[in-house]
Amino acid sequence: MSDAALVEVEITLTGGRSFQGALPCDSPILASLFTSLAASHDPDPNAPVTLLQFPLEGGNAACSFMSTSLVSVVTRPPVLINPQQPATHALPVETPASFASHVVIEDFLTPDENRQVLEYALENEAHFEGSGVLTHEGQSKDETSRRSRVLFAIHGSKWNDVFLQRLKLHLSHIAPALGLDAMRLVPKEIQLTASNDGDFFKAHVDSGNVNDDVVKRVLTFVYYLHKTPRPFSGGDLLVYTGYPNTDPSQQSMATIAVPPRNNTLVAFVSNTTHEVDVVRCPSGEFGDSRFTVNGWMQYA
Amino acid sequence: MFYTVFSTDDCADMQWQSELLEHSWKKVGQQGVLVRLVATRTPDRLPSHKDARCVATRFLDTHSGTGPIRKRPASLMEWAFRDRPEGTVLIVDPDCVFRAPVTQYVAPDFPISQPWHGLEAAEPGDANPFGFGERFAFLKDHCARVDLQADAVTSPTLIHTRDLRKIAARWLQLYYAIMDNSAVQDEPGLREADRLAYLAACAEYGLRHSERDLAVDADGDRESAPDAPLLTYCQPIHDAEGRVLFDKDTYRPWTRVDGGVEARGSSGQDFVATINGFIDARVDEMPQIARNSHPSRYPAVKEGRVLDQTLLELPEKGLSVWLNNTGSAVWELCDGSSTVDGICQTLAQEYEADDEVIFKDVMATLNNLNASGFLVVR
Incomplete structure (x- = not known):
């Protein structure tokens, strides 16, 4: 799966039918579209007519058409085409397979482990700090995009190993379900997050092209833990099921709500658009927060 | 489900x-x-x-x-x-x-x-x-x-x-x-x-x-757990004299267990009846090779010999079979040039045995090997 920035693509075929989707800017499909378009203006009678496929609905469907049927390609933002590169033939067609948007694992830890992680979170309340978002300029405390508190120290605790070792055992089924290669996945980062009254995280992708480190994220996991009965409402993880898109303001994209259930882990591909719905915690007590152990894996 | x-x-x-x-x-x-x-x-x-x-x-x-x-x-x-x-x-x-x-x-x-x-x-x-x-x-x-x-x-x-x-x-x-x-x-x-x-x-x-007793040891008595629906044969099964009647580690696959000697326990008798019934059913279901056909060894079969026995393995199907002396002789003659009758005649001369006995042994061996894919018959 490409980590390159996504561009919105609209193609128009003979007869006037148009289709919209999103593709990584380095996608061979995008190159094929431009190559076919260029070839149609200077037809080579010896060149083969190629079958092209354009992914729709996040890869769950595809529009197939002959290269000669392509009338125009609109991209947002504009994509630079190298005029020095002759369009001799279409690049290989890439057909996206259909994979799950996310995987849910209930009872991820044993009940005693689950209780002890919550105790660890409560004991370390003083070490939680305000969360931020990563931009090209570095870490930013942008409270219009995200509000929560984070404990980075879990990375050096025994819980780091507990989570990653348990997760590693699950990769044999998580990775194929998400279209990832289990054998190449290695741990990257882990953190403990507390979300209390009014906290949220607006739609985003975890592998945004903001720095070399973040762009390497391939698999995201979120483990929920909280007191029982649950002392807050809201806080659902909203997983966007449309094709990964860097424009999270697209409200037309369908989402699946994954409620925060104690001792449940959710895993998804890091370039999946997702958000955290607003948490409502009437007590405002730290111990009543929606806690998550969240982290990432990357390819070795 | x-x-x-x-x-x-x-x-x-x-x-x-x-x-x-x-x-x-x-x-x-x-x-x-x-x-x-x-x-x-x-x-x-x-x-x-x-x-x-x-x-x-x-x-x-x-x-x-x-x-x-x-x-x-x-x-x-x-x-x-x-x-x-x-x-x-x-x-x-x-x-x-x-x-x-x-x-x-x-x-x-x-x-x-x-x-x-x-x-x-x-x-x-x-x-x-x-x-x-x-x-x-x-x-x-x-x-x-x-x-x-x-x-x-x-x-x-x-x-x-x-x-x-x-x-x-x-x-x-x-x-x-x-x-x-x-x-x-x-x-x-x-x-x-x-x-x-x-x-x-x-x-x-x-x-x-x-x-709940779900299984009973096949070397014991069914009365020890009369309602147990399963028999386990992880341990050797003995006859009344204490001799090993069946041991999964030394059992020659796809062969009957000696029916002339009874297992010492009723569960062992149940097991022997089950495995022999399995072998008999397998033989009954096998397609019978015609006497005028020419059997030859399937090229992908791997062979090994231990004393007078031959081990055949068919890796693509995960199958193996041990052949005794007679079975090994049959296998050696399956070169595609001899008919089934020809193989029987050759062995009858070599072993000086009754033609009918030889024919039965040869047919049983060939049908077994053919059913498992060790032979090509034309």
Whole structure:
């Protein structure tokens, strides 16, 4: 799966039918579209007519058409085409397979482990700090995009190993379900997050092209833990099921709500658009927060 | 849904056990599906079965041990999460047969298992994790708590798929922890790692088993557990004189067990009747080779000789067969130039035996080899 920035693509075929989707800017499909378009203006009678496929609905469907049927390609933002590169033939067609948007694992830890992680979170309340978002300029405390508190120290605790070792055992089924290669996945980062009254995280992708480190994220996991009965409402993880898109303001994209259930882990591909719905915690007590152990894996 | 599940790899030795279990499963009319988990590096070349559903799982290069049981937690976990079965799972060892159908379904949180009479029942604690004994003290480094009492149960087990998914990763993780620890590198410790890890995982998740005799030892008497629906033949079966009548480790696959001598126990007699019924049914179902046909050896067959016996292996089907002296002679003559009658004549001259006896032996050998794919007949 490409980590390159996504561009919105609209193609128009003979007869006037148009289709919209999103593709990584380095996608061979995008190159094929431009190559076919260029070839149609200077037809080579010896060149083969190629079958092209354009992914729709996040890869769950595809529009197939002959290269000669392509009338125009609109991209947002504009994509630079190298005029020095002759369009001799279409690049290989890439057909996206259909994979799950996310995987849910209930009872991820044993009940005693689950209780002890919550105790660890409560004991370390003083070490939680305000969360931020990563931009090209570095870490930013942008409270219009995200509000929560984070404990980075879990990375050096025994819980780091507990989570990653348990997760590693699950990769044999998580990775194929998400279209990832289990054998190449290695741990990257882990953190403990507390979300209390009014906290949220607006739609985003975890592998945004903001720095070399973040762009390497391939698999995201979120483990929920909280007191029982649950002392807050809201806080659902909203997983966007449309094709990964860097424009999270697209409200037309369908989402699946994954409620925060104690001792449940959710895993998804890091370039999946997702958000955290607003948490409502009437007590405002730290111990009543929606806690998550969240982290990432990357390819070795 | 009811799933009867057993775990194997794709080595040839597992095929006769798997087919025997399949035969008995079918014969007693067991409800549901029979699932053979096959840990393999070649998932596109699974063993073939008439009724069992073969499911490929990853072949683990590390922690794989030497036997299919040792791959069981990994295979079960992969199957449970990837295929998402829903219902009751009867987990059995490959070396067992059905003598009656299992009719009991289980609900989540209510597994049922065979009592393990030999397991210690000492007070659990740091020095005695889960009641397993002092040599498992290292488990306290791997567990949030070890003062939990494990149930004294063993395979076979009836468990709901949701419970299986709940404990699967922990079962596998503790299994690795036990396998990796030098304190239990002796054979009994390794053999029990799978069961102990399962029990510890269940204890951690608060899963308590009801005990029920699901299986009886085939070297014993059926009266010791008259309602047990399964027979296990992991131990040798003896005759009335104490001689070994059947031992799975030395059994020559696809052959009858000597019917002239009775097993000392009624369960052993049941088992011998089952395996001989399996072999007879297999022979009956075989296509018969015509006497004027020309059998030749299938090129992919691998051969090996030990004294006067020949071992044939067909890796693509996961099959192997041992041939005795006569069988080896038949095999050598299958070069495509001789007809079946010609082979019989050659052997009759060589062994100076009755033509009818020779013909029966040759036909039995050829039909068996042909049915398994070791021969090409034209």
